[in-house]
Amino acid sequence: MKRNEFIKISGLAGISLAIFPQFSFNNFSEEFTRNQLIGKGNPDIVGDSYTSKMHKTAKEAFLKMKAAAAKENINIEVVSAYRSFQRQKEIFEGKYKKFTSEGLSPDKAIQKIKEYSTIPGTSRHHWGTDIDIIDANAPRPSNVLMPENFHGTGPFCKLKTWLNENATKFDFYEVYTDNGIRKGFKYEPWHFSYAPVSIPMLKAYKEKIDVKKMLSEEKILGNEHFSEAFVSKYVKENILDINPKLLS
Template sequence: MSNSRRDFIKKSLLLGVALSTPMALSAMFTNQEELTFSVDELMGKANPKMFGNGYKLRKEVHESLVKLTAAAKKDGFSPYVVSSYRNYNHQKRIWDNKYIKYTRDQKLSPEKAIEKIIAYSTIPGTSRHHWGTDFDIIDGAKGVANNPLNEKHFNEGGVYHEFKLWMNKHAEDFGFYEVYTNAKDRKGFKYEPWHFSYLPTSCEMLREYINQGVIQNIQFSDIQGAKHITAEFLERYYNENVLDINTELIP
């Protein structure tokens, strides 16, 4: 195990104590190296320059996706990005709408509503889509299915199954890795066969997200139901939803 991997695990385990003691948290996550990404940028609150035709991604991610798209087209596919960069306010709208729907319309308790939301949706400020490194992708050659980001479309017999097999074989050649895998022991977000991340940049952004203790800001956010997000819940969410991802994407 590398030293960086040990440091990563150590910081993850220490989070539970640090969340309840802000001063300790601040000290624990002090990064002595020069920072590349600000807290605002990591939380989707900055305005980074994005590139793409019909999607928004960082320059290097966009350039690699163009190469992947060209290769896929040679094999009869037409990659289509359904969702890419989302800023904090965009994610907040998604969160708030779901929270209101579940608590008001479905009469769920705040706690149950939050648990239902985080099956697939991130808490604003914690989404990898804030980074411009991640995207949700389908095969446009097959059209946009009803509710396209549904696992059934990517499984055997599904409209995007052949494209998913192609991505499984070739995506890593271009730096893209599936984030929320179907590994049996993985916790957190449900399996998302459509969600890929550009490893070279996203690993560095996750490293700084950890080092700067960005997760602590969630306890003071302006989202619906924020008062029900306890330190205990946030510790579990951080370890299971933010960190329990494809191990290749762990810095």
């Protein structure tokens, strides 16, 4: 290819990405397996702990974002990253046992759990693209993942302001936004997703995973209460009612 032709094509590509920033997201070429999508193994996950394991390209972007924040004396700490199916199952079933032992009916226990926690096999954390983050340089409250910690006089306000201004420069987007008309999970100002990988993974999830069938096959505690109507609503509100910038 002649140099002037290359420059012309490169310039057009750059303009396309500037006008349509999600163009590159939807061209992520990897094929995703069922196990990858539901948290049962992913060869692209790197790291050695639940706070360091991420999809390899998400981790590269995160480290760049962390370095940029450090220049503003913000120490981004990951408190949760990749979460396997088994780990999510332990979380869900632990809460289910706790709430039902306290007197809640199974249906009400499940409703309470899904205010903030996903049903195993449906968590975005299964993909290694999503992280829960705080500022390690700020005073640490006993419960770090509370919305009030990121607003008003909360310890992570500086981090939240910085993320509002800079996270998208590294392709990270808040998932469960503070939107009065959004349903599903409650507002999570700490939860960010690496869009170039999570967008195609969500697309693959919608195409490949029959959620009702998967939940039945995996024998999750309480799954007999996952009716067709419940699952349909859960998919619509909890899986798909997210920041529109993270939808394909």
